[in-house]
Amino acid sequence: xxHSVLLIDDDTEMSVMLTELFKRESVxxxxxxxxxxxxxxxxxxxxxxxxxxxxxxGIDGMQLLQRLRQxxxxxxxxxxxxxxxxxDRVMGLELGADDYLPKPFNPRELIARVRALLRRTxxxxxxxxxxxxxGIVLDPxxxxxxxxxAELILTPTEFDILRCLMQQAGQMVSKDQLSVxxxxxxxxxxxxxxxxxxxxxxxxxxxxxxxxxxIRGRGYRLIASL
Amino acid sequence: MKNRRTxxxxxxxxxxxxxxxxxxxxxxxxxxxxAVWNKPKAELKPLEPEIYQTLQPLLxxxxxxxxxxxxxxxxxxxxxxxxxxxxxxEKLLMDEMLRVSHGSTLLRMLGQDSPQQIPLDERxxxxxxxxxxxxxxxxxxxxxxxxxxxxxxxxxxTRARILxxxxxxxxxxxxxxxxLIRPIRRMILAxxxxxxxxxxxxxxxxxKRGDEIGELARALSQGAxxxxxxRDAQRRLLSDVSHELRSPxxxxxxxxxxxxxxxxxxxxxxxxxxxxxxxxxxxxILSLSRLENGLVDLNHESLDSGELVQQLINDMCxxxxxxxxxxxxxxxxxxxxxxxxxxxxxxxxNIVRNALHYTEDNVELSCDDYxxxxxxxxxxxGPGVDESxxxxxxxxxxxxxxxxxxxxxxxxxxxxxxxAAAVLGGELKAHNHSEGGLEVVLDLPKSQPEQKE
Numbered sequence: 066x067x068h069s070v071l072l073i074d075d076d077t078e079m080s081v082m083l084t085e086l087f088k089r090e091s092v093x094x095x096x097x098x099x100x101x102x103x104x105x106x107x108x109x110x111x112x113x114x115x116x117x118x119x120x121x122x123g124i125d126g127m128q129l130l131q132r133l134r135q136x137x138x139x140x141x142x143x144x145x146x147x148x149x150x151x152x153d154r155v156m157g158l159e160l161g162a163d164d165y166l167p168k169p170f171n172p173r174e175l176i177a178r179v180r181a182l183l184r185r186t187x188x189x190x191x192x193x194x195x196x197x198x199x200g201i202v203l204d205p206x207x208x209x210x211x212x213x214x215a216e217l218i219l220t221p222t223e224f225d226i227l228r229c230l231m232q233q234a235g236q237m238v239s240k241d242q243l244s245v246x247x248x249x250x251x252x253x254x255x256x257x258x259x260x261x262x263x264x265x266x267x268x269x270x271x272x273x274x275x276x277x278x279x280i281r282g283r284g285y286r287l288i289a290s291l
Numbered sequence: 292m293k294n295r296r297t298x299x300x301x302x303x304x305x306x307x308x309x310x311x312x313x314x315x316x317x318x319x320x321x322x323x324x325x326a327v328w329n330k331p332k333a334e335l336k337p338l339e340p341e342i343y344q345t346l347q348p349l350l351x352x353x354x355x356x357x358x359x360x361x362x363x364x365x366x367x368x369x370x371x372x373x374x375x376x377x378x379x380x381e382k383l384l385m386d387e388m389l390r391v392s393h394g395s396t397l398l399r400m401l402g403q404d405s406p407q408q409i410p411l412d413e414r415x416x417x418x419x420x421x422x423x424x425x426x427x428x429x430x431x432x433x434x435x436x437x438x439x440x441x442x443x444x445x446x447x448x449t450r451a452r453i454l455x456x457x458x459x460x461x462x463x464x465x466x467x468x469x470x471l472i473r474p475i476r477r478m479i480l481a482x483x484x485x486x487x488x489x490x491x492x493x494x495x496x497x498x499k500r501g502d503e504i505g506e507l508a509r510a511l512s513q514g515a516x517x518x519x520x521x522r523d524a525q526r527r528l529l530s531d532v533s534h535e536l537r538s539p540x541x542x543x544x545x546x547x548x549x550x551x552x553x554x555x556x557x558x559x560x561x562x563x564x565x566x567x568x569x570x571x572x573x574x575x576i577l578s579l580s581r582l583e584n585g586l587v588d589l590n591h592e593s594l595d596s597g598e599l600v601q602q603l604i605n606d607m608c609x610x611x612x613x614x615x616x617x618x619x620x621x622x623x624x625x626x627x628x629x630x631x632x633x634x635x636x637x638x639x640x641n642i643v644r645n646a647l648h649y650t651e652d653n654v655e656l657s658c659d660d661y662x663x664x665x666x667x668x669x670x671x672x673g674p675g676v677d678e679s680x681x682x683x684x685x686x687x688x689x690x691x692x693x694x695x696x697x698x699x700x701x702x703x704x705x706x707x708x709x710x711a712a713a714v715l716g717g718e719l720k721a722h723n724h725s726e727g728g729l730e731v732v733l734d735l736p737k738s739q740p741e742q743k744e
Contacts (some may be wrong), residue, residue, distance in 0.1 A: 076538060082545045150362040169541030169570060254606065282594070290536045
């Protein structure tokens with residue numbers, strides 16, 4: 066099956082080469098060169114993944130991401146940020162990006178990240194039984210999550226992290242394990258993405274955000290019962 | 292802005308001349324005034340009756356009285372000092388020595404209605420004694436006790452005079468010192484700030500004066516601004532160029548991947564390696580410029596330094612399995628420190644990489660805790676570094692051994708570590724170990740100072 070991915074980046078020469086690169090990997094890459102076209106394509110096309118550059122003419126990557134998430138489009142988003150710009154990364158993740166890759170990237174690294182994110186799309190979910198822990202009900206079949214009877218709207222990455230924590234409720238789940246489950250890759254040194262995702266999930270709980278506990282430097286744990 | 296020359300009337304030389312002159316005159320004047328103030332006041336007192344009784348009989352005879360000319364002894368120590376005779380033409384005779392030094396006092400005494408006494412130098416002056424309109428004044432040497440008394444008084448007043456003079460001139464000297472030294476100190480502070488690399492040195496406190504010091508301050512201020520501007524421009528150029536190089540570099544990497552080349556082709560491999568190397572250089576320049584411009588936000592956490600080092604060793608062994616045997620961590624008392632983990636790892640990683648790169652033998656990491664901070668030591672067993680070049684190790688693009696250029700890294704790793712260590716509030720130093728090999732020591736405080744770089 067061929068995957069379809071949208072690249073929103075104003076570097077034309079790069080886009081041409083990436084299109085070719087992805088063609089070899091059986092991925093169809095569509096390109097948008099500015100924010101407005103990009104948002105339009107993202108909202109109207111059917112893409113599995115969006116590669117989003119932060120610096121864009123028109124509306125920038127952050128605004129685009131915000132509008133996309135406001136429309137409840139939970140297409141996976143991989144942000145391409147300038148290296149060293151910590152604020153951009155954290156902000157992107159907080160706005161609902163699934164992962165980030167600093168520019169300039171090694172093309173193989175990009176492909177690996179894209180593959181990881183494509184692999185974990187919801188339709189590949191294996192275990193389908195519904196989970197009910199700690200006041201949270203998660204149904205993998207419908208991807209619906211309820212917490213204290215209120216519906217939670219989670220991005221696919223947040224959904225995967227929560228499911229992984231619920232499957233091992235009461236136990237510590239290492240950061241590496243969570244990262245593999247949700248992002249399809251191991252943690253890198255000083256990787257902040259998982260922490261931001263967890264913090265996003267906590268913010269969405271109607272009450273008691275500390276039902277996910279942090280085990281400093283090692284991992285997280287969902288308490289078994291309230 | 293042109294630095295105006297000092298006008299002659301504002302020149303420091305003139306001011307100094309004036310000040311010294313003023314200082315000297317004030318000192319002299321104060322000395323004179325003190326001398327005048329402190330002189331024991333000689334006062335007229337009515338003549339003691341005993342003396343009067345002693346002399347009266349001798350002075351009652353008109354003939355004798357008339358013959359009493361200045362200089363004559365009357366009785367005992369009593370000597371005539373002045374004589375005013377009204378017989379015939381009015382005539383005033385005075386003792387020559389007394390007339391010179393105390394003429395006015397003598398005249399004042401002659402004008403008195405009744406006999407008085409007054410001390411004059413070592414003598415007591417008495418009079419006037421009158422007979423038929425003729426008047427005489429008499430002196431008598433002061434007794435031993437009276438003389439001692441006078442000398443004591445004199446000595447006391449001299450001491451007071453010297454003290455006041457010293458204090459007065461000292462005060463003036465302090466004022467002069469402040470006037471001269473304070474602007475110079477301010478300039479020194481400003482210059483230090485410039486030397487420390489401040490891009491916008493605080494130059495407001497420089498002295499605003501019309502003299503040479505003011506001129507120097509203006510010249511310094513201009514120089515500092517020029518220096519800061521050019522330093523800033525240099526940094527920005529490096530950073531901008533690197534930024535601009537990024538996109539083409541990224542494209543080159545993709546293009547290399549796309550190129551239909553045999554992966555075993557040595558030329559292709561060379562191209563690939565150099566592309567990697569170039570992107571590393573660019574990234575490091577950008578990191579360095581971010582550190583130097585204080586654009587790095589520190590995320591303080593308390594972390595176990597031993598755990599961080601072990602993680603670093605594990606990661607490096609994972610990337611380069613061949614170093615597994617060479618990389619050793621010693622000791623167990625690695626402290627918990629409050630610092631930025633990412634920067635600390637950057638510091639250590641570059642040093643360790645360097646050590647592994649330039650030497651063949653083991654690289655050892657150890658730590659000692661000295662309470663307020665700790666020393667993290669990274670020691671290799673290579674040939675060490677020539678003492679004369681050791682200080683240049685942390686200079687960007689400096690390479691210890693140019694002969695091994697081809698194998699070398701990019702020459703930025705240690706500079707980056709050095710800068711990052713400073714941002715963490717620590718210091719990086721290198722020295723040759725007494726048993727051979729180079730030892731790089733990171734002195735790191737356990738808790739971060741509050742202010743940011």
